[in-house]
């Protein structure tokens with residue numbers, strides 16, 4: 001049985017989320033005070049020592065991202081907290097923000113100090129309207145206590161945060177689409193480079209980090225990068241906040257060290273509910289991988305998942321039991337991406353529709369064996385030709401199910417032939 005290691009979720013259930021005094025009693029805003037007494041490059045060096053990588057899906061080293069923005073020449077820089085959390089089944093950012101918003105504000109303020117920004121935006125998923133009043137109240141209280149706003153904690157550093165309601169689309173979580181949306185345009189991804197770190201919001205250098213990433217930052221400043229790097233696995237340090245969903249006995253949001261075994265997480269939380277048989281897992285959200293029950297001995301960290309042709313992504317673990325039809329699941333996922341494609345580029349706009357047509361043909365008994373190669377070719381083309389991660393990864397579930405549940409496709413095609 002595992003027990004949680006709570007770094008990001010350290011204050012959850014222990015404080016009144018909007019009370020800055022409660023947060024301070026747990027040591028909150030001490031790390032910001034400490035950062036303000038350091039040189040900005042020392043703060044970035046501490047992040048480097050920690051090895052912290054982004055928790056929004058791509059796993060980019062935080063210190064590197066901050067260094068790009070810190071060294072960019074500009075009179076105006078920004079910090080954005082990405083709280084769009086549009087990935088179905090993922091709830092960790094909502095839990096962090098509604099339970100301990102100051103940990104994220106403090107992480108943003110430390111990032112801002114390190115890179116030389118004085119304005120921050122927290123881009124909140126539109127479907128989380130009930131979180132907005134918590135954030136507004138917590139911000140007001142933090143300002144009143146001198147932890148945000150002008151001359152923070154009596155220093156010459158000023159920084160404030162504005163909450164922006166998201167565009168209500170999955171693609172708005174992509175950092176450049178998010179920036180377009182804050183600027184008042186349709187949430188469509190930009191071509192990269194330039195990356196936001198150099199040319200982001202209003203063309204200014206902008207750090208974009210995920211909620212969970214930022215909530216780690218104060219603890220790293222407080223306890224040191226070396227301490228943090230001792231948790232997890234060598235190239236993927238710290239913890240991960242996992243969302244357990246689907247048909248598992250104990251659903252919810254739980255924090256374990258990077259590199260924790262998937263089997264241990266699954267068993268600790270009671271396995272499949274109601275004594276059905278485990279069929280597999282959907283890992284990392286809808287753009288993630290479908291793996292079968294036999295693949296469950298997997299180290300849950302960014303690199304190990306990648307090496308095993310899987311993905312950690314947002315850390316979502318959806319449990320699938322033997323009542324669930326894999327072909328239904330992948331069709332559902334493709335319908336989601338057809339709905340969410342912004343339509344800017346043809347391979348995504350058209351490719352998702354073509355893939356769904358083939359899947360429907362197979363499950364409707366009209367499939368051909370050649371369809372399996374066609375699916376792989378189409379998905380491979382989309383992976384290289386689509387402009388953003390939505391189209392590049394929308395068919396990962398199809399590809400991984402073709403590898404890990406191939407018999408399902410073959411059976412459906414053979415059944416159709418016999419009929």
Ligand SMILES: Cc1cc2nc3c(=O)[nH]c(=O)nc-3n(C[C@H](O)[C@H](O)[C@H](O)COP(=O)(O)O)c2cc1C
Nearest residue numbers: 054055056082084085086173174175209210213389
């Ligand atoms: C289609 C799409 C949706 C995304 N949605 C989110 C999201 O909801 N939250 C998030 O933090 N990152 C999301 N990302 C990743 C962001 O573009 C970006 O990499 C991330 O916010 C960087 O933060 P990090 O370095 O702290 O992980 C998404 C990417 C793509 C391609």
Ligand code: SF4
Nearest residue numbers: 343344345348388391
């Ligand atoms: S890949 Fe899809 S979501 Fe991304 S820019 Fe192209 S059409 Fe839009």
